[in-house]
Amino acid sequence: MSGIDEFRAEVRRWLEANCPASMRTPITNEEMVWGGSRVSFQNEDQRIWFERMRDRGWFAPDWPSACGGGGLGPREQRVLEQEMLALGCRLPQYNLGIWMLGPVLLEFGTAAQKSEHLPRMARGEVRWCQGFSEPNAGSDLASLRTAAVRDGDDFVVSGQKTWTSDGDKADWMYALVRTDPQAKKQQGISFIMVDMKSPGVTVRPIELISGKSGFCEVFFDGVRVPAKNVVGDINQGWGVAKRLLEHERAAMSKFTEGGAPSLDALVVAAPYLAGGGPVWRDRMAAALMDQHAFSLTARRLQEMALAREDVAGPGSIMKLVQSEQESAKYELLQQLMGHRGLSMEGEGFTADERAVCRLWLYTKSYTIAGGASEIQLNLIARRVLGLPA
C-alpha cells in the first residue's frame, strides 16, 4: 500500500471511531456550528465532534502544525475531504476566518500577526466577519471611503461598512479602509484587522425582503486600531483583498459539500407537480438538469485542479451559475406552489411552503452578493474571452 492509501485508511478509521452517528446526517442551516468566542452547541454530539476535530488540528488541516493546523499536504487534505464526504461527516464548524483570512495571513502576515491570530483561529475560538462593501461602494468596491487616519501607533477608523454577514456575532473583522485619500482609487487602500469589541464600533442588523437576515451594517466612530493590525503593506490592501477573494470560491463550496443547506427541490415539488401537466414537468426537468450540469462541472473542476490543469476559465463561471440556479430554483418552486407559495409566516401554510417563499426572496441576494452576476459576466468577457475594455 502506498503512503497515500495508508493515510486514507488511517483517516477512515479515525473518522469512523470519532465522528458521532448524528454528525453523519445531512446538515440544515440551523444546525451549523459557527466557531468563535460565543460558540454554542445544540447537543452533546455537536460539541464532541467539534472538540475532537479541533484537537486533531483538522479545523485547518492544511496549515502548518506550528500555526495550529494539521500539517497536511494538498493530496492528504483532499483525501480527508473525500473520506468525510464518503462517510457523510458534517463539517464540525463553519469558519470564514480559517477559510478566507487564514490563507492570506499565512501569505502576507507578519510573524507576530500569525502567532497572535492563526492558532486561535485554528482552535475555532474566534469568529471573523468581512468589512468590504459600503453604502456607496458595492460593485465598484475600490471607491470605498471608510477612513483610517494615522495617529501614533494607531489608525483612527471612521466610516460605515454594510452587508457584513454576521457582524453582530463576530469577534473580529478584516476590513478594507482608505489610508491615502489622495492616491488613485485602488492604491490608497489598506487591509486591517479590527477587534469588534473596540470602543466606537456599532453593529446594526439589516432587515431584508425575506425578513431577518445575518447581514449587518457596521459603523466606526473614531475607532482606534493598532497599526500593527494592517496586513501587508500600508496602501497595498487591494492586492491582499484580491488574494482573499480567490479563496472565496473554495470557502463557498464548503457550504454545499457539507450537505447542501437547501431544500431537496424534487421532494418539495412532488405534491405540487401531480396533475400539473407537461409544461410544469418540462420546467422542473430543465431545473434539475441545470443542477446536474453544475454538479458535474464542480466535479470536473476538482479533477482538473488535481491534474494541475488550468481552471481559470471554467472556475470563473461557478459563482454566477450557482447563484443564478439557486435563485431560479426557488422562483420555480414558488410558482409551482401557486398561491400557497405566497406566505412567509402565515398559518395554514406548510413549513415547506413558508420556507420556499422566504428562500425565493432571500436567494435574490445570491446574484448580488459577492460580485453581482453582471460583474461576473464582465470578468468572463474580459479575462477569459479577452474582449476589449
Added chain:
Amino acid sequence: MTLLLDDEQRMLRDSAQQFLATRSPVSALRALRDRGDERGYDPEIWREMADLGWPAAVLPAEFGGLGVGYKGLGAVFEQVGRTLAATPLLSTVVLAGGLLAEAGSASQRDLWLPKIGAGEALLALAIDEAPRHDPTQVTLRAWREAGHWRLDGQKEFVLDGHVADRLIVVARSADAPGHRNGLSLFLVDPAAAGVQIERTWLVDSRHAARVRLARVQLDDAALIGAPDLAFDALDCVLDRARACVAAELLGVITEAFGRTVSYLKERVQFDVPIGSFQALQHRAARLYVEIELLRSCLAAALEAADAGADGAAALASLAKARASDLGERTLNEAVQMHGGVGVTDVLDIGLFLKRARVLQQAFGDGTFHRDRYASLRGL
C-alpha cells in the same frame, strides 16, 4: 473514473485535430456541396480516417478495437464538429457497429465487424418514421409468414442510408406503437426485392435516405438479437450515439463561438471594436458559461457509456438536450453578432448553423430529452 482524457485519448484527439485541419477543413465540405456530390462524403478521406483507426475505436478487442472507449471516440467527434467533416462514423461505427456488437450473432459479428473496423463497409440505422425522433413509436411491421420474416413500412432521416451496404431496420413485430416491447432489428440488403431507397438532401449539404420496404422477405439470419426484445440494446446504442452527436455539436459550437469572439475583437464600428460593448460581452460570456457546463455533461455521458453505468441514459439525455439547445442558441447568436456578413454564404458561419440544426434533430432534440430525463428521474 475521471471526466478527463487519458494520454492515449489525448493523442487520438490531437492527431484527429491535425488530420482534419489539413485533410478535411470546412472548405472540403463546401467543395462537396458545390460539386453536388451524391455520396455526401469523400471515400478517400474516409479511407485515411480508417487508417488512423477511427472506425475501430470502440470495437470489441477481438475485432481490433483501439480500447479508447467512447471518451476517445467522443474526442474525435468533437474535432469532426470543428471542421464540419463529413464522415459515416456515426451511422456505421456507433450505431450499426454498436448494435451488431451488442446484439448480433457470432456469424453477423464475424462478417461485419472486421469490415466496419477497416472502413470497408458502410451501414446505416433505419429507425425514425415520424417527423420527430421517438423510438417507441416505431410502426414499420415485421411478421412471420411461411417460414420467413416479412417487413413492410417506411423509414425517414436514415443518415447515410443512401450509400449503405446494409441497413439495420427497426421493426415492430409485436405490441402497439408506444410500447418498448415488440421491437426487432433486421439486417437488410438495400438491393433486396421490395427495398426502395430515395436520397434526400439536407440543409447541411449532407444526405439521409427515405427507405420504403414493401413486403420485403428476410430469413432468420437477418434478425439481430431476439425478436420483440430489441429495445434495451437499441436504447443503449442510441444513448452512445446521442453522446457522440452531442460531442460533434460541442465541436460545432466551440468553433463557431471562437470565430464569433474573434470577430467581436476585429470588427470596428463607432470607432471601437464591437467586442467592447457590454451588451455583446455579456451575451458572449453567457455562451461561454453554457459551453463549459455542456463540456462537463458530455464528459460524464461518455464516461458513463464506457462504464455501462446505471446513470448512462440520464447523462446521455442531459448532454444531448443541452447540446441541442446550445447549438441552436450559439449559432443564432453567432449569425447575429456577425451582422450582415453572417447571413451570406461566403462566410462559414452559415454552414455551422445548418449542421447544428441537423445534429439537433438527430436522435432527439432538447424537448425529447428533457421529457426522457424527467421520466428517468421519476418525474
